[in-house]
Amino acid sequence: MNEQWGIALFGVIAITLSQDRRPACQRYACLFGLAGQPFWFYAAWDSQQWGIGLLTLLYTLAWSRGVWTQWIKRGNKKTG
Secondary structure, eight states: OHHHHHHHHHHHHHHHHHTOSOHHHHTTHHHHHHHTHHHHHHHHHHHTOHHHHHHHHHHHHHHHHHHIIIIIIHHHHHHO
16 A cells, blocks of 8 residues: 555656646656656566556656656766
8 A cells, every 4th residue: 555655646746747847847757757666666566467567667767768868968968
């Protein structure tokens, strides 16, 4: 049951931030999305829903791409 709270909390925050009009807020969406992934992995593992587990892996890759784009790559442009 605790994983459902984590999924809901981080998921709603990530979606809300991704739809914000301010780019400074939008860039945080990937961090909250990524923070919710352990809850998804646990829920998939605990319920033995391997399709959801695979989908969670794909979502993790997508959120990681957001971290790369919004934080790592973007940070290099500012310093370079």
